[in-house]
Amino acid sequence: xxxxxxSPEDVPAEPTAKRLPSAVVARLTVxxxxxxxxxxxxxxxxxxxxxxxxxxxSSATLRKDLSQLGSYGTRGVGYEVENLLQHLSAALGLxxxxxxxxxGAGNLGRALARYGGFETRGFEVVALLDTDPQIIGNEVxxxxxxxxxxxxxxFKRTRANMAVLALPGSAAQQAxxxxxxxxxxxxxxxxxxxxxxxxxxxxxxxxxxxxxxILAYHAQRxxxxxxxxxxxxxxxxxxxxxx
Amino acid sequence: xxxxxxSPEDVPAEPTAKRLPSAVVARLTVxxxxxxxxxxxxxxxxxxxxxxxxxxxSSATLRKDLSQLGSYGTRGVGYEVENLLQHLSAALGLxxxxxxxxxGAGNLGRALARYGGFETRGFEVVALLDTDPQIIGNEVxxxxxxxxxxxxxxFKRTRANMAVLALPGSAAQQAxxxxxxxxxxxxxxxxxxxxxxxxxxxxxxxxxxxxxxILAYHAQRxxxxxxxxxxxxxxxxxxxxxx
DNA sequence: TAGATTGTTAATCGATTAACAATC
DNA sequence: TAGATTGTTAATCGATTAACAATC
Numbered sequence: 001x002x003x004x005x006x007s008p009e010d011v012p013a014e015p016t017a018k019r020l021p022s023a024v025v026a027r028l029t030v031x032x033x034x035x036x037x038x039x040x041x042x043x044x045x046x047x048x049x050x051x052x053x054x055x056x057x058s059s060a061t062l063r064k065d066l067s068q069l070g071s072y073g074t075r076g077v078g079y080e081v082e083n084l085l086q087h088l089s090a091a092l093g094l095x096x097x098x099x100x101x102x103x104g105a106g107n108l109g110r111a112l113a114r115y116g117g118f119e120t121r122g123f124e125v126v127a128l129l130d131t132d133p134q135i136i137g138n139e140v141x142x143x144x145x146x147x148x149x150x151x152x153x154x155f156k157r158t159r160a161n162m163a164v165l166a167l168p169g170s171a172a173q174q175a176x177x178x179x180x181x182x183x184x185x186x187x188x189x190x191x192x193x194x195x196x197x198x199x200x201x202x203x204x205x206x207x208x209x210x211x212x213x214i215l216a217y218h219a220q221r222x223x224x225x226x227x228x229x230x231x232x233x234x235x236x237x238x239x240x241x242x243x
Numbered sequence: 244x245x246x247x248x249x250s251p252e253d254v255p256a257e258p259t260a261k262r263l264p265s266a267v268v269a270r271l272t273v274x275x276x277x278x279x280x281x282x283x284x285x286x287x288x289x290x291x292x293x294x295x296x297x298x299x300x301s302s303a304t305l306r307k308d309l310s311q312l313g314s315y316g317t318r319g320v321g322y323e324v325e326n327l328l329q330h331l332s333a334a335l336g337l338x339x340x341x342x343x344x345x346x347g348a349g350n351l352g353r354a355l356a357r358y359g360g361f362e363t364r365g366f367e368v369v370a371l372l373d374t375d376p377q378i379i380g381n382e383v384x385x386x387x388x389x390x391x392x393x394x395x396x397x398f399k400r401t402r403a404n405m406a407v408l409a410l411p412g413s414a415a416q417q418a419x420x421x422x423x424x425x426x427x428x429x430x431x432x433x434x435x436x437x438x439x440x441x442x443x444x445x446x447x448x449x450x451x452x453x454x455x456x457i458l459a460y461h462a463q464r465x466x467x468x469x470x471x472x473x474x475x476x477x478x479x480x481x482x483x484x485x486x
Numbered sequence: 487t488a489g490a491t492t493g494t495t496a497a498t499c500g501a502t503t504a505a506c507a508a509t510c
Numbered sequence: 511t512a513g514a515t516t517g518t519t520a521a522t523c524g525a526t527t528a529a530c531a532a533t534c
Contacts, residue, residue, distance in 0.1 A: 019464070022457075023525070029456045033437065047491065056437070059491095060527055067493050075492040076534040092456050093463025100455070107357050111350035112451065117435045121452045162458060186458040188451075192360045194276065194299070202461040204454050208355065208407075208431075209364045211447050212343070213272045213335050214265075215405060215429040218445040220336025221262070266501070290515065302515095303503055310517050318516040319510040 020091075024065050028088055030055045031062070035085045047078040089122075098123045101160035101184075103175050104167030105130035105138070105145045108190055112166055114141045126158040131171075148175070155182040162186045169193035176203075263334075267308050271331055273298045274305070278328045290321040332365075341366045344403035344427075346418050347410030348373035348381070348388045351433055355409055357384045369401040374414075391418070398425040405429045412436035419446075 020028075034054040038046055046054075052062040066072060066084075069091045073079040089095055100118065102109050105128050113128045128140055129148040138145045146154050154160075163179040165172055165187060172191035179187060180201055187203045189195055197203045263271075277297040281289055291309075295302040309315060309327075312334045316322040332338055343361065345352050348371050356371045371383055372391040381388045389397050397403075406422040408415055408430060415434035422430060423444055430446045432438055440446045 020460070021525070025457055025460050026453075028460075029453045030437075032456070033435075033453075037437075049491085054437070058527070060529090061525090063491090063493065064526080071493070073492055074534060075532070076490045078491070091460075093459040094456060096459070096463065098455065098459055107350075107354035111354040114350050115451060117450070117452045118455070121456070123452070123455050161462070162455065186462040188454050188458060194273075194280075194297075202458055204458055206449055206454060207360070208358060209360045209366070210269075210272045210276075211431050211449060212341065212361070212366050212405065213275070213337060213364070214268055215431060215445055215447060216336040216339070216341055217263070217268050217271075217334075219404070219429040220339065264501070292515085301503070303505090304501090306515090306517065307502080314517070316516055317510060318508070319514045321515070 018068060020068060024068060025092070027055070027057060027061070027065055028092055030057075031065070032085070032088050032092070035081055035088065038081045039085065043081055045078050045080055046084075048073070051079065094122045098162055099126040099158060099160045100124065100162045100164055101127040101129065101155060101158060101179075102164045102166055103129050103148065103151070103179060104165060104171075104191075105132075105135050105140060106166065109164075109166035110140045112164060112190075113143055123162070126160050127154050129154065151175075151178050152182050155179070155184065160184065162188070165189040165191050165195075167191055261311060263311060267311060268335070270298070270300060270304070270308055271335055273300075274308070275328070275331050275335070278324055278331065281324045282328065286324055288321050288323055289327075291316070294322065337365045341405055342369040342401060342403045343367065343405045343407055344370040344372065344398060344401060344422075345407045345409055346372050346391065346394070346422065347408060347414075347434075348375075348378050348383060349409065352407075352409035353383045355407060355433075356386055366405070369403050370397050372397065394418075394421050395425050398422070398427065403427065405431070408432040408434050408438075410434055 031051060034051055035046075037054065038051075048059040048063045048066075052059040055062065063073075066079075069087060072084055072087050100123050102113050102125060105113070109128060109130070113125055118125055125141075125143065127146055128143045129146050129151060130136055131148045136145050136147045155163075160182075161184060163184045163186070165175055165179070167175055169192045172189060172193040173195055176187065176189070176195050176197065180197060185201045187195075187197065187201065189203060189205045190207070192207055192209060195203060195205070274294060277294060278289075280297065281294075289297075291302040291306045295305040298305065306316075309322075312330060315327055315330050343366050345356055345368060348356070352371060352373070356368055361368055368384075368386065370389055371386045372389050372394060373379055374391045379388050379390045398406075403425075404427060406427045406429070408418055408422070410418060412435045415432060415436040416438055419430065419432070419438050419440065423440060428444045430438075430440065430444065432446060432448045433450070435450055435452060438446060438448070
């Protein structure tokens with residue numbers, strides 16, 4: 001699918017490319033997941049109300065979000081599931097080829113490498129690196145752990161364009177710098193460290209301890225709150241319990 | 244107003260326990276991390292400017308956030324690192340005892356169980372459960388994998404008050420229900436599934452695929468954007484690259 | 487056409503920023 | 511006191527919600 005199929009229909013009339021608020025981007029991924037659920041159930045058409053319910057947002061928010069991408073629904077009818085799925089994928093940039101290199105083959109790195117969730121959603125894990133001689137060469141899933149000393153050449157050969165950092169906080173910044181130097185501009189870090197990246201590089205961070213701390217806050221004060229999802233600006237995600 | 248000296252207005256604003264916006268809560272965890280960094284460096288006092296820089300936010304935002312907790316700084320001087328650390332921890336509810344049970348001892352569950360980040364921040368992993376007979380009984384770190392069939396009794400015995408779900412999407416909802424039934428009101432899910440929880444239960448979700456999708460969006464459109472952290476409403480976190 | 491539901495506008499709500507008076 | 515920096519207020523900005531006209 002990397003080929004440039006330029007038939008008129010394929011070219012989305014969207015040089016519009018408005019910058020979407022990050023809260024919207026986060027919700028789009030939720031809608032995507034919900035739509036996949038509908039596809040699995042054989043549902044062909046949904047209303048904003050139905051999709052919003054499945055996504056845990058209000059239908060007003062859903063329509064507002066979708067309308068930022070274009071008019072992909074039909075008044076009085078709803079949205080065609082497959083069609084909307086395509087447009088959402090396109091808007092999120094998922095029609096491209098994303099090749100992910102995982103840096104760090106410790107417990108977490110190995111777990112991530114074997115995690116099935118990537119493949120099914122358009123991401124391919126193309127490399128798994130570590131510096132530990134004890135680990136280098138081991139097979140993990142269908143990958144072999146490569147020597148992180150060769151990071152640059154490995155990234156080049158595998159054409160990795162995303163990196164996942166799964167290493168100790170102490171090693172994270174250095175690894176991050178090398179990954180950036182290798183030309184990667186999208187990084188997901190699981191390292192418990194505050195990382196510095198140059199402009200033009202997008203870094204996202206997932207930290208277990210942070211998540212637990214936020215849970216602690218809610219638990220401490222009578223909680224009451226429903227669920228919240230990951231993501232910037234903390235949009236409520238994948239909700240439920242809205243009632 | 245009444246003649247009673249006990250009218251609400253008279254009560255000192257000390258135990259006020261205002262509900263903090265989730266964006267603020269998320270940032271507090273960042274400040275906490277930054278403060279720990281200062282402690283490690285032996286710094287005893289910081290200005291809002293310094294702490295804000297280290298946290299990747301503006302000093303105005305920092306002061307606004309901290310002022311919601313109380314007045315813990317000294318005008319003309321700054322904040323005492325240790326003192327502020329204490330207050331932040333208290334505000335986040337980290338002075339309590341948090342006992343975490345990990346449900347699912349697959350690759351991810353085992354990785355999490357061995358992850359050092361918890362202990363150092365006041366969370367104790369007290370149990371690791373799975374349903375697979377092949378895995379039950381195995382040692383992981385200093386824990387032994389217990390049979391998830393006994394989930395209720397294990398949670399009771401270990402007095403677990405937080406749960407981490409590290410299992411396939413297909414098994415997640417059922418496990419989640421049992422965890423809730425066992426009395427846990429704070430759940431962190433790594434399962435790629437939209438989970439339903441009753442009111443009063445706080446659920447947070449971390450999903451690799453979602454994170455990568457968000458990265459894909461930024462990469463697809465000239466990126467430009469700096470870094471963003473986890474959390475609701477997506478506050479920029481742990482930033483850098485601000486220059 | 488009548489019924490339904492989108493896309494959009496206007497109103498509300500909340501969060502961030504800037505500026506400064508209070509005060510150490 | 512003079513200098514510094516907090517805590518807070520007011521202004522700006524952005525996001526959510528509600529309502530409805532457009533239209534299938």
